Amino acid sequence: MKMFFHYNWIIREEWYRWCEEISEEELLKERTGGLGSILETLFHIADVEWSWIRLLEGKEDFQEGFDNYKSLEKVRQLDARFRPEVENFVANWDDSMEHRVLTTIGRDGTVDTDEWGEVMRHVIAHEIHHIGQLSVWAREVGREPVSANLVGRGLPELNKNK
Template identity: 40%
Template sequence: MIGLIEYNWQVRDEWLDWCEMLSTEQLYAEQTGGAGSILYTLFHIVEVENSWLRAVQNKQDVPYIFEDYSSLDEVKALSNTLRKEHALFLRTDLDAVLNQYVQVSWDNQIYQAKDILHHLIIHEVHHIGQLSIWARQMNKQPIESHYVGRQLKRVEEYI
C-alpha cells in the first residue's frame, strides 16, 4: 500500500511541475466532470488526503480553504509541508493501525483505517485521470501514469 501512496505523491509532484507551463487562465478554468479547475483539483487532492490521514491518526481535522492556497506555489508548498507530517506517520508500523476503526468528523459512519488508505489511493488516481483528460483537451501531453518502471521516492525521503 505504501508503494501506491509513494506513486501518488510522485505523480502529484509531476502534475504540479507540469502546471508551470499553463497560463493563469488555464490553471483556474472551470473543467467539466471534476472538482473544478486544474489547480483546485490538485488542492482538493492534498486537502482530502490530509483530512483522512489525520483521522487515521486520531487527530482533529484541519480544513484548508482554497482561497488561502490559490496559487500554484502555495498548493505545492502545502502539499510538501503536509507530506512531511504524513511521511512520518506512514513510516511507522502500519500493520498496527490498518485494522483499527476510525470515526471522522464529517461523517457518521465508522471506517477501517485500511479502507481509508485504499480510498486515498483511489481518490488521487481518479483525479489524475481527470487531469490527463483535461491536458489532452488542451492539446498538451499529460504526465505518464504508469507504475511499472518508475523509480519511486520512498516515504522516508520526504521527511
C-alpha cells in the same frame, strides 16, 4: 500500500512541474467534472490526503478552502507543509493498524465506522481518480498528460528500505 503512496507523490510532483508550463488562467479555468479546475483539483488531492491522515491520528482536520491557495506556488507550499506528516504516518504503517476502527460523524449526523486500511486505500484511489481527470483536462489544453505508468519508476527499490 506504501508503494502506492510513493507512486502518488511522484505523479503529483510531475503534475506540479507540468503546471509550470500552463498559464494561471488555464490552471484556474472552470472545467467539466471534478472540482472545476486543474489547480483546485491539485489542492483537493493534497487536502484530502492530509485530512484523512489527521483523522486517523485523532487530530483536527484542515478547514481552509481553496480561495486562499489560487496559485501553483501556494498549492505546492501547502502540499509541502502537509507532506512530512503524511510521509511519517505512511512510513510507520504496519499490519497491526489495518483493522483499527475510525469513527466519524457525517454531515447528516450519521455515525460511520471504517477500518484504517480501508481509509488508506481510499486515499490512494482518490488521488488516482483525480489524476485521471487531470489527464483528460491536459488533452483539452492541447498538452500531453503526465504518464500514469507505475512501471519503471523504481518504486520496488524505493520501498524495500521503508
